[in-house]
Amino acid sequence: MSNKDIPLKKILISEEQLAKKTKELADQLSKDYVGKDPIFICVLRGAVLFFSDLMKNLDIKCSMDFIAPSSYSGNLESSGVVRLLLDLRENIKGRHVILVEDIIDTGLTMNYMIENLKTRKPASLEVCALLDKTENRKQPVATKYIGFKIPNEFVVGYGLDYQEFYRNLPYVGVLDEQKIQKK
Numbered sequence: 225m226s227n228k229d230i231p232l233k234k235i236l237i238s239e240e241q242l243a244k245k246t247k248e249l250a251d252q253l254s255k256d257y258v259g260k261d262p263i264f265i266c267v268l269r270g271a272v273l274f275f276s277d278l279m280k281n282l283d284i285k286c287s288m289d290f291i292a293p294s295s296y297s298g299n300l301e302s303s304g305v306v307r308l309l310l311d312l313r314e315n316i317k318g319r320h321v322i323l324v325e326d327i328i329d330t331g332l333t334m335n336y337m338i339e340n341l342k343t344r345k346p347a348s349l350e351v352c353a354l355l356d357k358t359e360n361r362k363q364p365v366a367t368k369y370i371g372f373k374i375p376n377e378f379v380v381g382y383g384l385d386y387q388e389f390y391r392n393l394p395y396v397g398v399l400d401e402q403k404i405q406k407k
């Protein structure tokens with residue numbers, strides 16, 4: 225895909241910045257969870273690239289699982305309606321759980337996930353999110369591990385999509401809505 229085919233205003237976070245931050249987060253998690261055999265839960269589909277890079281950098285015994293909340297269905301704004309499309313395979317009762325998410329925007333998705341997982345009685349539950357759009361928060365979210373705080377703009381790449389496209393970009397870029405409308 226040539227760069228001119230990607231409707232971006234600009235690159236917000238480069239591939240190098242993503243790699244550096246992911247390694248820092250993994251180092252911190254490895255320290256915090258040593259001896260706890262935690263379970264990392266990838267929130268599909270947006271977190272998949274971040275999750276994979278994070279996992280490769282962890283230096284502890286841990287397991288992985290996957291969960292999928294309903295998405296924005298291609299819209300630029302949160303519908304606020306959340307439900308589970310795919311549930312965990314593992315029983316997390318008594319486990320140390322880290323939910324790995326691509327981005328926290330209004331906070332509605334993450335709060336739904338946290339409340340849902342808490343009912344399963346994990347030993348602990350923390351959130352690790354690559355991106356945080358704090359300006360748009362409707363509900364506070366307790367996030368212990370955050371990669372980057374970003375402005376309230378719609379971003380794509382490194383797992384994040386616009387109508388299911390651009391997830392494969394190795395960087396995070398700001399979508400240019402004007403370029404999309406012209407198409």
Ligand code: 5GP
Pocket residue numbers: 270295296302325326327328329330331332333334377378379380384385386
């Ligand atoms: P929230 O429920 O916090 O409003 O939204 C969280 C979910 O909305 C994220 O997991 C992601 O799927 C989607 N989302 C929020 N902001 C963006 C954005 O800027 N770009 C993309 N591609 N998805 C976003």
